[in-house]
Amino acid sequence: MNHHQKVIGVVGGMGPEATASFFYKLIRSTEAKKDQDHYRIVIDNNPKIPDRTKAILGQGESPLPALIETAKNVERAGADVIAVPCITSNYFLAEVQKEVKTPIANVFEALEQYLKTDGFNVRKVGILCTTGTRKMGLFQKNLPFDICYPSEQSQESKVMEAIYGAEGIKQGNTGIVPKCLLQEAALELIDAGVDVIISGCTEIELALKQEDVEIPLIDPMQVLAQSLTNSKN
Structure with a gap:
């Protein structure tokens, strides 16, 4: 077979x-x-x-x-x-x-294997995800890295707005508005010293692409x- x-x-x-x-x-x-x-x-x-x-x-x-x-x-x-x-x-x-x-x-097992094998030297991981994923600590519980999120204010006004907002991805918009919001949140993570950023919600990769951020952007899917x-x- x-x-x-x-x-x-x-x-x-x-x-x-x-x-x-x-x-x-x-x-x-x-x-x-x-x-x-x-x-x-x-x-x-x-x-x-x-x-x-x-x-x-x-x-x-x-x-x-x-x-x-x-x-x-x-x-x-x-x-x-x-x-x-x-x-x-x-x-x-x-x-x-x-x-x-x-x-x-x-998906977390696949992600851990990928981050450990692929020539990354990952210590600190930035996560862009929904507030549900964040509150439940899904990434902390399932990945052996130092996990970093945007500020709680940015979580709502940038990340959740990009996903669920009036011009957000769930409304069918994958253009400049959600992209810019997510870019701003990503910059905050980069300033916090993360080695990679994970698109920790399946909507995010529809708007935010690798060329929009200067460090590796990893799509779990x-x-x-x-x-x-x-x-x-």
Whole structure:
């Protein structure tokens, strides 16, 4: 059996553009000379999953039932491994894993391996992410580096504004407004002496690109896509 027999399931819709971007990353990171060399990928793009950050902050319903239902859906469709292109959802994934047999790929493990192997000399890591991810300490709990965030004021007025604001990425804007807000937050992290910045929310990489910051900008979903497509199984 060649390694492209593995079926990748994607629990998507958080948000839809981030899922489309992840799908593209999976394709681009697969070595293929023809269609048949690619992985079979089953995506349930379910934008009806309740907002993860709101739930964590106690302002909305839990996404857990919808996450479980969506994961079971891709499992039934034949997925051998499940990927979830939404960082904040990791807060709920241990509970989702109890309800499905298919392993859910761990983005933090992939990220740690990448940061430890790739010629980086990483001590201090800057994180741009949702307030839900930040409040739950997902990066501190899962990465063995010194973790640094923008100030709490910048977290709301820059990072969350870029993601959720009137001209934000969730509204379908990936242009200059969210880019500038995220650039300002990134500069704050660079001033704090971080070695790399992680786009710790799947929306961020839609607006903020490597050429917008002068230190390595790492997209966890690109790292996850590579780890899923390079493994020989």
